[in-house]
Amino acid sequence: MAKEKKSALEEKKGVSISEITNQSTIKTIKEKRRAKINTDVLVSSILKKDITALSRAITLVESKNPMHLKKANTIIKACLPHANNSVRIGITGVPGVGKSTFIEAFGKHITSKGKRIAVLAIDPSSSLTKGSILGDKTRMEDLVRDNNAFIRPSASGDSLGGVARKTREAIILCEAAGFDVIIIETVGVGQSETTVHSMVDFFLLLKLAGAGDELQGIKRGIIEMADAIAINKADGDNLKRAKLAKVEFNRALHLYPEKPSKWQPKVIVCSALKNEGIDTIWKFILDFIAMTTKNNHFYTKRNEQNKFWLIQTIEEQLKFDFFNRSKIKKELENQLQLIEANQTTPFAAADYLLGLD
Amino acid sequence: MAKEKKSALEEKKGVSISEITNQSTIKTIKEKRRAKINTDVLVSSILKKDITALSRAITLVESKNPMHLKKANTIIKACLPHANNSVRIGITGVPGVGKSTFIEAFGKHITSKGKRIAVLAIDPSSSLTKGSILGDKTRMEDLVRDNNAFIRPSASGDSLGGVARKTREAIILCEAAGFDVIIIETVGVGQSETTVHSMVDFFLLLKLAGAGDELQGIKRGIIEMADAIAINKADGDNLKRAKLAKVEFNRALHLYPEKPSKWQPKVIVCSALKNEGIDTIWKFILDFIAMTTKNNHFYTKRNEQNKFWLIQTIEEQLKFDFFNRSKIKKELENQLQLIEANQTTPFAAADYLLGLD
Numbered sequence: 001m002a003k004e005k006k007s008a009l010e011e012k013k014g015v016s017i018s019e020i021t022n023q024s025t026i027k028t029i030k031e032k033r034r035a036k037i038n039t040d041v042l043v044s045s046i047l048k049k050d051i052t053a054l055s056r057a058i059t060l061v062e063s064k065n066p067m068h069l070k071k072a073n074t075i076i077k078a079c080l081p082h083a084n085n086s087v088r089i090g091i092t093g094v095p096g097v098g099k100s101t102f103i104e105a106f107g108k109h110i111t112s113k114g115k116r117i118a119v120l121a122i123d124p125s126s127s128l129t130k131g132s133i134l135g136d137k138t139r140m141e142d143l144v145r146d147n148n149a150f151i152r153p154s155a156s157g158d159s160l161g162g163v164a165r166k167t168r169e170a171i172i173l174c175e176a177a178g179f180d181v182i183i184i185e186t187v188g189v190g191q192s193e194t195t196v197h198s199m200v201d202f203f204l205l206l207k208l209a210g211a212g213d214e215l216q217g218i219k220r221g222i223i224e225m226a227d228a229i230a231i232n233k234a235d236g237d238n239l240k241r242a243k244l245a246k247v248e249f250n251r252a253l254h255l256y257p258e259k260p261s262k263w264q265p266k267v268i269v270c271s272a273l274k275n276e277g278i279d280t281i282w283k284f285i286l287d288f289i290a291m292t293t294k295n296n297h298f299y300t301k302r303n304e305q306n307k308f309w310l311i312q313t314i315e316e317q318l319k320f321d322f323f324n325r326s327k328i329k330k331e332l333e334n335q336l337q338l339i340e341a342n343q344t345t346p347f348a349a350a351d352y353l354l355g356l357d
Numbered sequence: 358m359a360k361e362k363k364s365a366l367e368e369k370k371g372v373s374i375s376e377i378t379n380q381s382t383i384k385t386i387k388e389k390r391r392a393k394i395n396t397d398v399l400v401s402s403i404l405k406k407d408i409t410a411l412s413r414a415i416t417l418v419e420s421k422n423p424m425h426l427k428k429a430n431t432i433i434k435a436c437l438p439h440a441n442n443s444v445r446i447g448i449t450g451v452p453g454v455g456k457s458t459f460i461e462a463f464g465k466h467i468t469s470k471g472k473r474i475a476v477l478a479i480d481p482s483s484s485l486t487k488g489s490i491l492g493d494k495t496r497m498e499d500l501v502r503d504n505n506a507f508i509r510p511s512a513s514g515d516s517l518g519g520v521a522r523k524t525r526e527a528i529i530l531c532e533a534a535g536f537d538v539i540i541i542e543t544v545g546v547g548q549s550e551t552t553v554h555s556m557v558d559f560f561l562l563l564k565l566a567g568a569g570d571e572l573q574g575i576k577r578g579i580i581e582m583a584d585a586i587a588i589n590k591a592d593g594d595n596l597k598r599a600k601l602a603k604v605e606f607n608r609a610l611h612l613y614p615e616k617p618s619k620w621q622p623k624v625i626v627c628s629a630l631k632n633e634g635i636d637t638i639w640k641f642i643l644d645f646i647a648m649t650t651k652n653n654h655f656y657t658k659r660n661e662q663n664k665f666w667l668i669q670t671i672e673e674q675l676k677f678d679f680f681n682r683s684k685i686k687k688e689l690e691n692q693l694q695l696i697e698a699n700q701t702t703p704f705a706a707a708d709y710l711l712g713l714d
Contacts, residue, residue: 073705076702076705077700077701077702077705080699080700080701080702081699081700083699084699165704168702168703168704169702169704172702252612255609303697306693306696306697306703307693307696307703308703309703309704309707310692310693310696310703310704310706310707313703313704313707314679314707314710314711315672315676317707317711318675318676318679318711319672319675322671322675335667336663336664336667339663339664339667340660340663342437342438342440342441343434343437343438344434344437345433345434345437345525345526345529346525346663346664346665346666346667346670347522347525347526347666347667347670348430348433348434349667350666350667350670350671350674353671354671354674354675
C-alpha cells in the first residue's frame with residue numbers, strides 16, 4: 001500500500017509495545033477501534049459544522065489508499081441522510097473571464113445574507129498542472145477569511161469520471177456540514193462543463209463582451225446548458241459592449257426550445273470588481289429555486305442526475321474492463337487494420353471481438 | 358426458426374424423392390450446395406450490376422433467420438473489396454418538406470449525367486407504421502422506372518442500431534453493384550439524423566421557408582451536422598420568404614466553428630417541383646468531394662466512421678448484455694429506490710451492481 005507523503009491523513013506511530021503482547025490481536029483491535037472512532041467522530045463533527053473534520057473527510061474521499069476509501073464510504077453513507085439541502089450552482093467561463101473575482105463577490109453577497117457557502121472545483125487539467133484552480137484560493141482572500149465560506153481546491157484524478165465522483169461525494173459532505181450554497185467551478189476544458197452541469201441545480205455561464213460577434217467560437221451546447229449568462233467586467237469602457245453582447249445572447253437563447261424546467265434563461269451584465277449585478281444574479285437563482293421547487297422540476301432533475309451517474313459509472317466501468325483486457329487491446333488493433341483494408345466490416349469485427357473471452 | 362411470410366427468400370419445395378434414398382445425406386449435400394451456389398452466384402451477379410441479385414442480398418441482410426445472416430455475412434465479405442467507391446449522401450427533413458419530390462428530381466439529374474444512384478432509407482418509425490418511407494417508392498414513379506436508379510424501402514428493426522447496421526451493409530452491397538451515388542434518406546425522428554450523419558460523406562438538410570423565425574424549434578445539433586441546407590418549395594409566393602430564410606440560415610451557420618473538413622456549409626433555395634436549384638446542389642457536392650479528397654478528409658472521415666461503428670456496436674452490446682441480466686434488472690430497481698431514499702449514492706450503487714456476477 002503506497003504511503004502518501006505529507007498527507008493530512010498521516011498518523012503518528014504510538015509508543016512501543018512490550019514483546020510479550022500478541023501483536024496481531026493488538027493490531028486487529030487497534031485498526032477496528034481507529035476506523036470506528038475516526039469515522040464516527042468525523043461524521044458527528046461534520047454534522048456540527050466542523051470545517052477541519054469536513055476537510056479531513058474530503059481528503060479521505062480523494063485518497064487513493066483503499067483503506068481510506070473504505071472509511072470515506074462509511075462517512076458518506078452516514079452523511080447522506082443529512083445531505084441534499086443545498087442549492088448547487090455550477091459556474092464556468094474561460095480563463096480571464098474573472099471567475100475568482102466573481103466567485104468572491106458572489107460568495108460574500110451570499111454570506112452577507114446569513115448563508116453558508118462552499119466552493120468546490122472540477123479542473124480536468126489539474127492532474128497535469130497540479131491544479132490551476134488551486135491558485136484561486138489565494139486570489140479569494142476575503143472569502144477565505146469568511147467563517148461562513150469554505151473553499152476547497154480541485155480534486156485531481158486520472159479521469160474526468162474519477163474527479164466527478166470525488167466532487168459529487170464532496171458535495172454530500174459539504175451539505176451534511178450545513179452549507180446552504182455549493183458552488184462547483186470549472187474551466188471550459190473538454191467535457192468538464194457537461195460534467196458540472198450534470199451535478200448542479202443551476203448553471204451559470206460567465207462571459208466577456210468581445211468585439212461584436214459574441215457567439216462565434218462558443219463551445220457547442222454550452223449556451224443550451226446555461227440557466228443564466230453573466231457578462232462580466234461590464235464597467236468603464238466595456239459597459240456599452242457588454243450591453244450589446246446581452247442583446248445578442250438573448251437572441252441566441254431565444255433560438256432554443258423551452259427547457260424542461262420551464263425556466264427562461266436570463267442574460268445579465270455585471271461587474272464583480274465593482275460588485276454590480278451580483279445581487280441580481282442571486283435573486284434570479286432564488287427565483288429559479290422557487291419556480292422549480294413549485295413545479296417539482298428541482299427534485300425530478302436531482303433524481304435524474306442520480307440515475308445518470310449510476311448508469312454512467314456502470315457503463316464506463318464495463319467499457320474500461322472490456323477494452324483493457326490485453327487480448328482485446330491486441331485484437332482491436334488487428335481488426336481496425338482489417339477494416340481499413342476493406343477485409344471486414346465494423347460489425348463483423350465487433351462480433352468477433354465480443355466473441356473472444 | 359420462425360418462417361418469414363411473403364419473403365423474397367422463400368424457396369419452393371422440389372419434387373418428391375424416392376423413399377430409398379438417404380434423406381439426411383441428401384439434405385446435407387443440398388444445403389451445402391445451395392449455400393455455396395447462392396452466395397457465389399449472388400456475389401458475381403451483384404458485381405455484374407444485377408439489380409435482382411442486389412435486392413435478394415439486401416433481403417438476406419435484413420432477415421432475422423440466422424442461416425440467412427450467415428449467408429449475408431459471406432456475401433458482404435466478398436463484396437467488400439468492390440465497395441467504398443461511391444459518394445454517400447444523407448438527406449433529412451421533416452414530413453411535408455418534399456423529400457420524395459426532391460430525391461426524384463435530384464436522382465433524375467444524377468442519372469442524366471450518366472451516373473447510377475441508389476436510394477436507401479432509415480426510418481426509425483417503420484417497425485411501428487410498417488414503413489412510412491415505403492410509400493415514397495410509389496411517389497418516385499419516374500425514378501423507379503429509371504434503369505440507373507435503385508430504390509429500396511427502409512429496413513425495419515427493433516432498434517436504431519440494428520437498422521443502422523443493415524443500412525451500412527446495404528451500402529456496401531450497392532457499392533459493389535456499381536452505384537456511384539448512394540442516398541440515405543431519413544425523417545427527423547429521434548436520433549435518426551445522427552445515425553445517418555455517421556454513415557455518409559455529405560449531409561443535406563431540407564427545409565421549408567416558414568413564417569419568419571426560421572431557426573426556432575430546429576432540433577439541436579442538426580444545423581451543425583449539415584454540409585448544405587436546401588430551402589425547398591422556393592417557388593411562386595414562397596420565393597421571397599425562402600430567400601429571407603436563406604439569410605437567416607447563413608447567419609446561423611456562421612456561428613459554428615470551422616468543420617474538420619474545412620468545408621463552409623452552403624445554403625441554397627430550390628424547387629424540386631420546378632427542377633430549380635437541383636443542379637447547384639449537385640455541383641456543391643462535387644466541389645465538396647473534390648475538396649475533401651484533396652485535403653484527405655474524405656478518407657479520414659470514412660475511417661473514423663468505421664471506428665465509430667466498431668466501438669459503438671461493442672459498447673451497445675456490452676450494455677445490453679449487462680442490463681438484461683435478470684439479477685441486474687431486479688437489483689437496479691432496488692438500488693434506484695435506495696438512492697432516492699438517500700440511503701446510497703449512485704457510485705456505491707454502481708460498485709454494488711458491478712460486483713454481482
